[in-house]
Amino acid sequence: xxxxxxxxxxxxxxxxxxxxxxxxxxxxxxxxxxxxxxxxxxxxxxxxxxxxxxxxxxxxxxxxxxxxxxxxxxxxxxxxxxxxxxxxxxxxxxxxxxxxxxxxxxxxxxxxxxxxxxxxxxxxxxxxxxxxxxxxxxxxxxxxxxxxxxxxxxxxxxxxxxxxxxxxxxxxxxxxxxxxxxxxxxxxxxxxxxxxxxxxxxxxxxxxxxxx
Amino acid sequence: xxxxxxxxxxxxxxxxxxxxxxxxxxxxxxxxxxxxxxxxxxxxxxxxxxxxxxxxxxxxxxxxxxxxxxxxxxxxxxxxxxxxxxxxxxxxxxxxxxxxxxxxxxxxxxxxxxxxxxxxxxxxxxxxxxxxxxxxxxxxxxxxxxxxxxxxxxxxxxxxxxxxxxxxxxxxxxxxxxxxxxxxxxxxxxxxxxxxxxxxxxxxxxxxxxxxxxxxxxxxxxxxxxxxxxxxxxxxxxxxxxxxxxxxxxxxxxxxxxxxxxxxxxxxxxxxxxxxx
Numbered sequence: 088x089x090x091x092x093x094x095x096x097x098x099x100x101x102x103x104x105x106x107x108x109x110x111x112x113x114x115x116x117x118x119x120x121x122x123x124x125x126x127x128x129x130x131x132x133x134x135x136x137x138x139x140x141x142x143x144x145x146x147x148x149x150x151x152x153x154x155x156x157x158x159x160x161x162x163x164x165x166x167x168x169x170x171x172x173x174x175x176x177x178x179x180x181x182x183x184x185x186x187x188x189x190x191x192x193x194x195x196x197x198x199x200x201x202x203x204x205x206x207x208x209x210x211x212x213x214x215x216x217x218x219x220x221x222x223x224x225x226x227x228x229x230x231x232x233x234x235x236x237x238x239x240x241x242x243x244x245x246x247x248x249x250x251x252x253x254x255x256x257x258x259x260x261x262x263x264x265x266x267x268x269x270x271x272x273x274x275x276x277x278x279x280x281x282x283x284x285x286x287x288x289x290x291x292x293x294x295x296x297x298x299x
Numbered sequence: 300x301x302x303x304x305x306x307x308x309x310x311x312x313x314x315x316x317x318x319x320x321x322x323x324x325x326x327x328x329x330x331x332x333x334x335x336x337x338x339x340x341x342x343x344x345x346x347x348x349x350x351x352x353x354x355x356x357x358x359x360x361x362x363x364x365x366x367x368x369x370x371x372x373x374x375x376x377x378x379x380x381x382x383x384x385x386x387x388x389x390x391x392x393x394x395x396x397x398x399x400x401x402x403x404x405x406x407x408x409x410x411x412x413x414x415x416x417x418x419x420x421x422x423x424x425x426x427x428x429x430x431x432x433x434x435x436x437x438x439x440x441x442x443x444x445x446x447x448x449x450x451x452x453x454x455x456x457x458x459x460x461x462x463x464x465x466x467x468x469x470x471x472x473x474x475x476x477x478x479x480x481x482x483x484x485x486x487x488x489x490x491x492x493x494x495x496x497x498x499x500x501x502x503x504x505x506x507x508x509x510x511x512x513x514x515x516x517x518x519x520x521x522x523x524x525x526x527x528x529x530x531x532x533x534x535x536x537x538x539x540x541x542x543x544x545x546x547x548x549x550x551x552x553x554x555x556x557x558x559x560x561x562x563x564x565x566x567x568x569x570x571x572x573x574x575x576x
Binding site for chain 2: 093094095118126127129130131147148149150152153156192
């Protein structure tokens with residue numbers, strides 16, 4: 088499926104997990120062309136669309152960057168009109184509208200995660216055709232297929248920040264270890280009411296598992 | 300908003316007027332017996348490196364049309380603005396026109412706003428345009444420049460994806476050039492070291508890739524100004540012409556000469572005042 092994406096694709100592993108008081112959103116950093124050439128080892132897949140709202144991208148890099156650009160503008164404008172920070176659901180809806188209305192032309196999927204005053208930490212997925220779903224945690228991208236078991240087994244609701252960080256890091260490391268189009272460094276962003284914190288884990292500092 | 304939309308975006312996505320013209324032209328070529336010439340591609344090696352005081356861009360100078368070298372001294376480093384230059388790989392016409400359009404837009408913007416354009420603005424305009432054309436414009440570009448926010452180097456793909464990187468290579472010779480860059484790139488290099496690195500990267504592309512060749516152009520952009528060195532290095536394999544191949548005046552004898560003056564009559568004269576108020 089990925090090899091049908093024309094141009095640069097982020098064959099990828101992305102995830103977002105809520106914890107007690109916030110949400111962690113994470114991704115790898117590899118961009119590939121045709122499934123066998125890594126065109127970038129350090130691509131940024133965590134795009135900040137507002138102060139406390141991030142989204143991570145999967146699929147065609149060009150499509151995803153164009154959609155997030157449009158979404159960033161629309162969310163910004165919406166926030167100015169409403170004179171208050173946007174709801175995470177609003178941001179996810181904007182992405183969903185763009186994906187659904189242009190589903191023939193676009194090949195990009197998103198995970199939106201953030202914190203707002205109304206509902207606290209939230210995670211939304213916007214799939215390829217424009218489906219919008221709210222979940223306590225979600226994984227996406229080509230590498231996610233290898234960690235469904237791990238995620239289902241190890242996720243607990245109401246984790247602490249450290250537990251959640253460990254969960255997300257392990258999940259990314261496992262997926263990057265098995266998926267050839269995911270790799271590079273692990274980017275993680277911790278979003279809470281207080282602020283936004285970036286954590287970058289280089290490839291060699293990722294947790295190692297049994298046969299590495 | 301008025302400043303950023305200097306040229307109106309087309310009403311709907313595409314403008315493929317030239318496709319109709321090309322199809323008509325091909326029809327004229329004796330029903331397909333003569334093939335239209337293949338578009339000129341810059342099968343190319345282009346590279347860029349961020350160094351301590353600026354950006355160094357490099358390119359080879361070969362343009363191919365099928366299996367023939369169409370231009371041995373093609374300029375692949377295009378002027379965008381006094382502080383931004385762009386290397387282009389892919390279809391030569393596409394890179395030329397895209398960079399020209401970008402340059403015009405940014406000049407108008409500069410005049411309107413009184414500011415020097417920023418590299419990130421150039422990148423955004425390129426991304427918007429290339430994404431709108433869905434990869435039909437075959438232009439892979441390396442944008443480098445120095446502005447008030449620092450030194451920048453961006454890669455723009457033909458589908459409209461962008462990447463902000465400290466060193467990069469593109470074109471058919473990119474893998475060869477990337478090998479050199481990956482090996483010897485260090486952050487905050489001195490200018491001379493960076494120039495040598497880019498030269499070596501392009502040289503590696505020229506040696507290992509059939510689509511790249513001839514000379515090496517280097518463009519150095521710093522806060523003080525731009526040094527466009529063309530060529531930085533000439534090819535060692537240049538042929539020397541054995542003799543003069545031009546025809547002397549008088550080679551073709553003139554048999555008859557007839558001069559017909561064109562009698563033009565002024566039919567109507569109108570004067571339109573230019574309002575410069």
